[in-house]
Amino acid sequence: MAMHPRESRYGRREFLGRSAVGVIGLSSLGTLLAACGGGDGGAAALELASPSNPVTQPLFDDNPPVASGLEPEKGTLRIYNWSGYLWPRIKKDFAKEYGVQVEETYFSTTDEAVAKISSGAVDFDVFFPTTDRVGRLIAGKALQPLNHDYLPNLRNVWPSVQDPWYDKGSRYTVPYTTWTTGIGYRVDKVATRPESLSNPYEIYWDEANRGKVYLLDDSRDAPAHMLLKNGIMNVNTEDPEDIELAKNELKSLIDAVNVKLSTDDYTNVPEGKAWVHQMWSGSAIGAQWYLPEGTGPEVLGFWFPEDGRGVIGNDMIAIPRNAKHPVLAHHFLNYLLDEKHGYDNFVNYTGYQPPLTALDPDRLVSDGVVPANLKTAIVRESDFDVAMPLTELSADGQALWQNAWAEFKAGV
């Protein structure tokens, strides 16, 4: 088998140490090349998108969009989503308006969701992918192209996300929400606030919060903060040295504060289980609704780098290829892109801000949606100019990160 070009960077010892990672990556590359040669009709080549390398996703003859002018199907619209990420009223209203049932199924990690969607063993009508995985889902034909005739509301969102770097022209996806990854904390519990530190990421190591420090249970988000702490701004690095560094930083948190892992940031912080929690901005805004009776939102704090050079992202909505109700699903996507529905979903339930042009970020505090102490959790279109999204990694890169993550999670 030929060597992967990047393999030559590894020293012999390192190569041995990571052999399986490398070889799994290599073997997949081999099959990928075979696939490009036309041997495997199932999959196409994958181009890794990033803001500096925007990608127009390919269309396939055997995976056409639904035709225009069809009536939405009846039956049950099946949604596959994170929990707490869609206001139940929206589902109820949509169901009533279209005379259908809406059923929502939750996943807890992207890994799990992508594994199930791509296995083809489940059939959902609506799915919420993330930027670091969507390219693979498209190349593997797990998603179907969208018919924009059904999506007039797409023009309601920021122009930049109508034509995003991961899917130029929104061929397969429409944007759903935007968020940043920062540090949530309990103002009333921590001795030191992150913003008072010269390197705010050091807050994770503050032993005063031992047992109350959480990172997001996500193999990309958690290491990203370790990289940023060390001034490595490329959060999508595949350099083994960077990965090693991030891994060691993560491991040092075990001894320092017995760090815990969870994606339930929106309840852990208000419930007081966590005093310091790596947190998505939307969870910070949503956390105010999970505070116990008698506790006000002023106990919540959210830090995001002042210069804006932190992790940012937007989530999206797509329609799996084997959806049983594709037209109805298009209508649902359009329903969510509606200005009123998007806003209601945000301020009543999720706390995750939709990229609606009509939504004025400057008014969120005065409108009472976001408490003044959480205004750092508000996302602006211009934030995307400086902040870094998590992009898709190569197979090798993913394997390297996953193994580093597994090693950290082993508590070595």
Place this chain on the structure above:
Amino acid sequence: MSEDAGAAAERPVVDRRGNAFWASLALPGVAWLCLFFLLPFYVILCVAFGSVHPVFLTPQPAWNPLSWDTRAFEFVLEGLFTPGAAFQVVFLRTLAYVAIATSLSLLIAYPVAYYVARHGGRYKGLLLAGLVAPFFISYLMRMLAWINLLQDDGWVNDVLVWAGVLDGPRNWLDGRASSVILGMVYGYVPFMILPLYAFLDRIDGRLLEAARDLGASRFQTFRLVTLPLSGPAILAAVAIIALPMFGDYYTPDLLSQSPNTSLIGNQISLYIRGGQQVPVGAALVVCLMAFLAVLMAYYLVVTVRAQRRLGG
């Protein structure tokens, strides 16, 4: 399953036919186990020795053993046999947790089973109901009950603070090994008590009377007769809870959430459910199975030997 009515004449023929009849009665169950128990093990092997889909990174099993790719396996073995490597640390931790939890369980289970079986008296039925009750309460619900009690403002802290054992509430769920191990003991101990009880209840009373008649004290009777007799039952009870414990991942997930207490089951769960390197997860499963098979083989050898000794 057509049954020949006039087959009574020749005994041997009948037997052979009878045998076929019994075999056919067992067939659906055997087929079920082949299809949904044995075959899946082959699939695990094919995945562990297979590759991943170039785009999705989902597993692509190699069905033909001749084309098996050993690299995921090598990765796992290297991790298991390199001192200080993640897989080894987690495996040793799992081993330690299982050993401690099993020993503690035995320390609780044996006296309880012994008492109910030998001295239950007229409360035996009631006590037995108490022993069987946890079977009807789901493991997760029992863990939930403990999470309730162990919270910062839960009753465990209330009681300990009230009794003066603690100065202030302690965060029992902050990722300490003791919480996880005690959770495991709590969860698994009922499964150990019942087989022990079943055995101790069956010991022939006349045997013990004979020992007493020969002048042995109660303790000597226990030490010289009951305990040696219970050897195989203890071993069986240990096997019944220890082997499944090796696959536990939910107890640490629920009671700790800290990397410090993660077990081999957590690593398997991460790789299998994580989706990008399923072959690594499958290889871990194969290694775990191989290890457990060794334990099982040891158990069988010991049991067979003990039986032979008793027989001889």
Place this chain on the structure above:
Amino acid sequence: MTSVAGAGAGSARNGRLREWIANPWGKPRVLPLVTVAYLAWSILPILIAIRFSFNEGRSRSTAQGWSFRWYWEDPDLSVWADPDLRTALFQSLRLAGIAVLVTVPLGTALAIGLTRWRGRGSGAARAVSLATLVTPEIVMGTALLLVFVNLLTFVPLGTPAQAIGHITFSLVFVLIIVRGRLLAIGPEYEEAARDLGASRLQAIRLALLPMLWPAIVASGIIVFAISMDDFVISQFLSSGTNTDTVPVRIYATGRTAPTPALNALATLTLAVTIAFAALGFLLWWLLKRARGDRESALEHLAH
């Protein structure tokens, strides 16, 4: 006066203590303590958890009045109102029902067949079924997940896959219980029936089954209970929230911000299991009484 009495009691206690140290197994005094302590330890937390399901307030650690709020009164958060919790309850019941209906006949036939069948295959088949007993659930869960996703793709994840998983791991319990009974009965009754001219099937139906019924019912209770209890297989083979069972729901929300509705859900599950078991025991007792056997149901289960 008092001091004398106290001293007397003290010396008596000392004497007993000395006696106990010399011979701890003399008369079992510690054992009942251990046993009662164990039973309290194993059952009290459950009772406390049940108590909080009736809490009027939102707390799961502070007693706040009594109500059925978390069962059905709360319009959004009660078990009845929250579709996720309700679905979980019904999914658990559905799977347990399927498991009992399929596993009990399948396992009974397997037990009869394997006990009477003298062939090369029978030992191996028995070993395989016993192996399911000690296989960690995560191993079986992984194995089944991979087989349904990669090979037997016509079995979709969700109820079908979960039901197959439940049947597979509960089969061995039916085998053990029914086989134990069969060995106790011995082949004489069947042979007698055969001598009287019954066919093999008739002999099973007329002579064997009536004697097996108590064991069959007992195994049904066990299958129901372990199916309700299962977490790993249900989680691995779930297709999503709509096929999550009660334990999976407890796992998913037990770590986050559960309300007493989760306790209520667990309590309902427990109630259903106990009701099913009670019904089974009643049936068992009736069948047993018809046969005039005095062995207690619990002992039968334990053995």
